[in-house]
Amino acid sequence: MPKVEVLNIKGENVGEIELNETLFAADIAETAVYDTVKNQLANKRQGTQSAKTRSEVRGGGRKPFRQKGTGRARQGSIRAPHYTGGGIVFAPKPRDYSYKIPKKMKRKALYSVLTSKVNDNELVVLDELKLDSYKTKEANEILTNIKADKKAYVVIAxxxxxxxxxxxxxxxxDVEKANLINVYDLLRHNKLVITKEAIAKLEEVFI
Structure with a gap:
């Protein structure tokens, strides 16, 4: 089992913790990570884009000028796609981009990213994380004390x-509860700051 040091909010070493091998010492499955992130981003899409085709644009029912004798190229409607104000060819319509992927794949991706955080020294374990008041200054000081990047993913139980x-x-x-963490957020933050209690919660929920 991998071991990492445990810090307090002052950045002092207060012990060690053995991490679960399933969560933090898994084989890195890059394909599973890619597919999971792709799925998350697709599920976030609103899919509300919409434009009108030539049949939906108002007007253009009358032929703009006669077929022959004008010397101009024949035209059937002023709402054809090549006209200003005309319809859009293959106009986008509202759609649902979301889709499901296997639960096992999502788990494998999560294990892979958590393992990479350990391997890349991007994991900081705290004995506990308690604040006396609502102060961003205090939160900033904690991140500085534990040498965590400001772009940290703080996970609590x-x-x-x-x-x-x-x-x-x-x-x-960002701050998230342990049972709600996801692969995309883990990847886009430079450091994972997690409490011992939150690690226990991860083991309870994801194993």
Missing amino acids: ENDDKVYRSFRNIEGC
């Missing part, structure tokens, strides 16, 4: 309004 509201004001920093 349960809802904590003080932690959430203090860290969310830091640009690039």
Whole structure:
């Protein structure tokens, strides 16, 4: 089992923790990670884009001028795609981009990303994360103490309004409950800052 040091919010070493091999020492499955991120981004899409085809644009029912004798190229409607104000060829319509992927694939991707965080020294484990007040200054100091990038993904076991509201004001920093973490957010943050309690929650939910 991989071992990592445990810090307090002052950045002091207060012990070690053995990480679960399933979560933090898995084989890296790059394809599963790619497919999972692609799925997450697709599911986020609104799909509300819409434009009108030539049959839907108002007007253009009358032939603009007679077929022959004018010397001009024949035209059937002023709403044809090559006209200003005409319809769009293959106009986009509202659609649902979401789709499902196997649960096992999502799990494999999550294990892969968590393992890469350990391998790349991008994991910081805290003994606990408690704040006395709603202060972004205090949250900033904690990140500085533990040598975590401002673009950190802070994972806690349960809802904590003080932690959430203090860290969310830091640009690039996000706070999430352990049971709601996802592959895309793990990848786009430089550091994973997680409490011991949250690690136990991960083991409970994802194994």
